[in-house]
Amino acid sequence: SGEHLPKHSDLNVLAVLERLGAAELDALHPVATWWAGKGNPPPLLLTRGELRRSADVFAIELVDICAHRRILQGEDIFAGFTVPMQLHREQVERELRGKLLALRQTYLLASRRGDARLKLMTASVSTFATLFRHVLLALESSGGNAGAKAAPRTKREAISSLAALFGFDARPFGDILDVREGKRAAKDLDTSTFSQYLAAIERAMDEVDKRFASGAPPDGNQPARGV
Incomplete structure (x- = not known):
């Protein structure tokens, strides 16, 4: 990509x-x-x-x-x-739920120091960005979700697109990616970044639950589409 x-x-x-x-x-x-x-x-x-x-x-x-x-x-x-897009849809929902649960579990045992929280976020942000991209692709392929657009290629585009669609704050993801990519010093992150990051992921999960349940079922086997 x-x-x-x-x-x-x-x-x-x-x-x-x-x-x-x-x-x-x-x-x-x-x-x-x-x-x-x-x-x-x-x-x-x-x-x-x-x-x-x-x-x-x-x-x-x-x-x-x-x-x-x-x-x-x-x-x-x-x-x-x-790729059967119904199977893709089911895996996306399962993986997003599983990664959210794993994030909470890891946070429970992480040191209360800021560097431990930062490591947790930088280690997980790429995975969530990938899953967000696949959420957009699943919504696009379902044909029954207003506002869904073609899934973008980059992490930042995927986060921004899903944030606009689902109504969560994309800023903590951008801040974490900046640190991960060496564009920003870790000390510049706000102490509330993790709580904002977690809240955004929870919001995304809630929306996936609702939209995947109400969206039109995909048509069996469909060609895997560009993401």
Whole structure:
């Protein structure tokens, strides 16, 4: 999506093979350890059959792959690939709820020092921005939600668009992203930033509950759309 940040963003590689037995894994070991040694997560490995059957588990990830993929070698197996948007919608709601619960749990055990709270926010803001982008995409694909627009590509655009649609304050997200990207000193953050951040996420979750419940159901399998 053009938002790679050194020390924060991963370079994720998906390899799709015909077979993935022990022999294939052994053959991939040298290149996988080299790749991980560069600070990247190990490649995600799937067979073709697993890929075809994985949309019910990885709908969000597959929508992003379809939109932003870069083919390093071999055929483009995602050309014409479809993601059931009802499954995408369900995963978006489940993931947003789960991340909100995890944020609360982590905050309970975090030190009351400001730097601990800052670390919690900078570690989670990218995930929430991604989920906000997928909320917009789910609303767009449902066809029954007034005000929903095509999902934007960047984190800031996604946050701003969803904030305007749902009526929450986008400023704490922008402030946290500024710190995360080195554009602002952590000491400049207001002490109320976390409470504002949490309130905005709760507002987004409430709106997702209402709109996903009342929106028109998507039409079965639809092509994964650009996000």
